[in-house]
Amino acid sequence: MFNIEMISQEEHDIIKRAQENYGFLLDIAIDVLKLSWTFPKVLQIDAWVFAGFLSQSNNALYLYLLSTLRKHAAQSNFNARLSIEASIMACYALKQTDINTFIEKDSLDKPRAKQNAKSKANKWIESHYKEHSDRLREIKSEINQTFAHSNIVSAFGHFELSEANKQSYTWFFDLTLDRDVHFQLLKFIDLVLAQIAMYKDVVSDYPLLHFRDDFEPDYDKTLTMYAALSDYYKGIAQEIEKGNIEDIPIFQIIQDEETQ
Numbered sequence: 361m362f363n364i365e366m367i368s369q370e371e372h373d374i375i376k377r378a379q380e381n382y383g384f385l386l387d388i389a390i391d392v393l394k395l396s397w398t399f400p401k402v403l404q405i406d407a408w409v410f411a412g413f414l415s416q417s418n419n420a421l422y423l424y425l426l427s428t429l430r431k432h433a434a435q436s437n438f439n440a441r442l443s444i445e446a447s448i449m450a451c452y453a454l455k456q457t458d459i460n461t462f463i464e465k466d467s468l469d470k471p472r473a474k475q476n477a478k479s480k481a482n483k484w485i486e487s488h489y490k491e492h493s494d495r496l497r498e499i500k501s502e503i504n505q506t507f508a509h510s511n512i513v514s515a516f517g518h519f520e521l522s523e524a525n526k527q528s529y530t531w532f533f534d535l536t537l538d539r540d541v542h543f544q545l546l547k548f549i550d551l552v553l554a555q556i557a558m559y560k561d562v563v564s565d566y567p568l569l570h571f572r573d574d575f576e577p578d579y580d581k582t583l584t585m586y587a588a589l590s591d592y593y594k595g596i597a598q599e600i601e602k603g604n605i606e607d608i609p610i611f612q613i614i615q616d617e618e619t620q
């Protein structure tokens with residue numbers, strides 16, 4: 361049994377330590393999340409269903425990021441999946457602007473989601489924006505393999521059996537090294553950038569909104585930084601596998617260069 365007040369305090373402390381632990385990588389993760397929240401400048405009235413799904417997707421991204429920092433892998437992946445689904449629905453809502461495409465009434469005259477709306481949205485994205493569809497499906501498939509349902513891998517993320525002591529131990533937070541969270545944050549950035557790229561292409565075909573004036577330079581800068589970080593982490597992963605390094609030293613160095 362866990363004390364919820366102690367859990368809340370520990371989660372707060374984890375977030376306070378996040379900048380120290382993840383530095384520049386966390387800055388980029390926050391920047392790309394901000395980009396997803398703020399890219400629309402002006403929306404036409406017909407884009408209001410899009411705006412609702414975009415808000416849901418971005419809220420899920422916030423929870424995804426927070427859960428990653430707090431070392432709750434299941435929750436971070438649940439929210440990543442929700443964000444993916446909402447982002448696809450948002451794009452479909454630029455094509456199908458009528459809310460009745462997504463909602464119907466049940467036998468008691470209460471509104472409910474149309475059962476076929478998600479499948480139609482997925483098929484539409486796959487048919488017209490296959491590159492984006494394939495990328496998001498790849499990310500979602502990875503989530504589904506481990507976190508869509510309970511399984512032995514996820515169950516032992518916060519549980520350990522000590523044969524020596526004949527005891528079992530359960531932790532509220534996952535047994536994840538800070539080092540591994542770096543790679544999880546990189547996955548977060550990758551997902552958000554994939555979604556933004558999809559939004560750009562769909563909005564180009566269905567211009568029911570305008571991007572903010574400084575979006576492109578911010579977007580290009582983030583893409584450049586992400587490419588550099590991706591190359592770096594490929595090398596880091598190889599060195600970790602060889603047992604050559606334990607800590608990741610680059611972030612303070614990059615941060616210092618950025619502030620000079």
